[in-house]
Amino acid sequence: MKVEVLGCSGGMGAGEYTTCVRINDQLLIDAGSGLGTLSQSEMLKIQQVYLTHAHLDHVCFLPLLLDNLFEQLHSPLQVCALPEVIAVLKTHLFNWSIWPDFTTLPNTQSPVLEFVPVDRAYAVVAGVKQVSPIKAHHVVPACGYRIESDEGKVFCFSGDTSFDPQVVDAYDQLGSIDCLMLECAFPDRLQHIADQSRHLTPHSLAGFIRSLKKPPGALWITHLKPAFRDEIQAQLTQCKLPVDLKFLSSGDTFIL
Template sequence: MKVDILGCYGNVVGPYRATSFLINDSILLDAGTVTEVLTDERIRNIKAAFITHPHIDHVKGLFSLIDEMVALREDGIEIFAAKQVKDIITENLFNNLIWPDFTSIPSAERALIKPNEIELEEEVEVVGINFKPILMNHSVYTTGFVVKESEKGFMFTSDTGETERFWEIARKEDGIEFIIADVSFPESQKNIAQISGHMTLSTLLHSIDRYGLRDIPVYIYHMKPFFIEEIRKEVANSKRKNLFFLDQGTSLFI
């Protein structure tokens, strides 16, 4: 499996882009950054997008992606999300006010967006990749994911504060090669992190220790650009060998 990191930060500032991963050149996991970095040729290959939650930094790439698809292709893309997430996207974004309702354009049968509801902790397979959503703890309904191809894969917390189920599954699940986890704020902003449903490093380390995950690589994502230096210092001071930073423009291979 190839995971291209199109964007992985908690805000769009200067060079830092919003969250979006492209898996095996064909499936988006979140869509915060798409047309800014993908050529038309690569856009033609996208079959589906799995969306963790409806916050704008995880969905805004859908707007320009669909606009580009109008010119590029006849078919649409499948969008997969929990019902609560799907409903917010269709009712509040593609509602003919914020953006056209591409779930019925050009026609209901040939729509450019085809929304699909997925169930918590049930696997969905799309072009050979299995996705299993897990309920997280964020300020809006959010699912993390287990993503696997041929029994091997990774887990993604999406945006989350302290939570249990995700880490319980991380401990039991076979074939997990790494975890991508939210550390948006440094400890000096712990209060804001808690209110907004994000982790600081100490929250993440608490879960890693509690669930015995010190040997699995964890890639930190969703840092707020303003706090990157502060978070990097905290991670260096922690002296943990399994912590890494996700880097936009790179690819991870499994």
């Protein structure tokens, strides 16, 4: 399974792109500004987009992707998300005021966009056996995703979440995880901000990992706010977590 980190930043800046991960060329997790690094031909290969939640840094390039693909797709682009997330996108984004409603274009019989509520496991694209939602704890309805390859490799992405016993329990039910991509937005000195916005800090992330019955084989850190990147990295390194640790950069590619 090929995992390409098109964007992983918690903010913006030169070389910084917001969350978008591509799996095996055909599947996206979130549609942040990292999506804009793909060529037109690469965009045409995408069959499914799994959204963790509706915040702008995770969906901002989805409208532009649909605009690029208009009248070029043989079947609708499936956008998979929690029902609450789909409702927000329909009301506040694809509403003919902010952007056209692509579920009705070019017509209702053959639309560019198909919303798929995430309520079970899915498997559509080549090389991916199953995609399943994972519980998250954020300020808006949100989830993470467990992606299992045909070869049995398991990649999990937390989305935006905080340290919560129910979230830990959900991960404990997943079995072995080869790689966990976990957010960490703020340094420890801003724990109060992290608590209000329901993000992780190095201290709470360490608590999360140490609470798991079995740690993942590898831990990839994402969603660092650019202004705090060095501070967060130093604090997480000092935590000496029982797992291989990597700080992601936009453009990273891995084979699991």
